[in-house]
Amino acid sequence: MYDIARGVIVQMTFSGDTRDRQWSADGKYLYYYRNSLGLHRRAADGSGDEEVVVKKAGAFPLDESPDGKYLVYSVSGPDGGLVALSLTGERKETPYLPGRSPVSSARFSPDGRWVAYSSDESGRSQIYIQGFPDRRGKWLISAAGGGALPEWRTDGKEL
Numbered sequence: 001m002y003d004i005a006r007g008v009i010v011q012m013t014f015s016g017d018t019r020d021r022q023w024s025a026d027g028k029y030l031y032y033y034r035n036s037l038g039l040h041r042r043a044a045d046g047s048g049d050e051e052v053v054v055k056k057a058g059a060f061p062l063d064e065s066p067d068g069k070y071l072v073y074s075v076s077g078p079d080g081g082l083v084a085l086s087l088t089g090e091r092k093e094t095p096y097l098p099g100r101s102p103v104s105s106a107r108f109s110p111d112g113r114w115v116a117y118s119s120d121e122s123g124r125s126q127i128y129i130q131g132f133p134d135r136r137g138k139w140l141i142s143a144a145g146g147g148a149l150p151e152w153r154t155d156g157k158e159l
Contacts, residue, residue: 022061025068031061062106074103105149109156116150116159
């Protein structure tokens with residue numbers, strides 16, 4: 001991580017086997033995948049130890065809801081798909097898009113009511129939107145061509 005105020009690079013993790021990093025909505029945590037050990041997070045200020053969030057190989061962090069109550073992550077392998085993890089109270093995993101083709105990216109809308117994600121369920125990477133937390137509706141956004149890495153405009157009116 002680059003500390004702009006001090007102009008120095010700060011090392012966040014020390015195991016050397018981390019990847020697929022994602023900031024929490026409030027910027028206080030960095031989520032990341034540690035090879036074969038699952039999904040972890042660490043305080044952005046470097047305090048405390050890393051915390052195991054999901055102890056599952058192939059669980060890659062994608063986005064945290066704007067209110068910090070949910071984390072969506074993808075799971076690779078035959079039981080793959082997109083999973084929503086409650087971050088408040090007892091951490092409960094809920095399959096959001098179970099058994100679907102791999103989801104390579106997902107983003108909550110600024111109001112947290114929608115998830116935009118990319119999937120190759122049509123045979124090529126496309127962008128879809130679906131309601132959250134209930135999966136109301138489903139819209140293919142990139143019908144004219146492929147799509148990857150969706151990002152919402154800050155007011156949520158465009159993707």
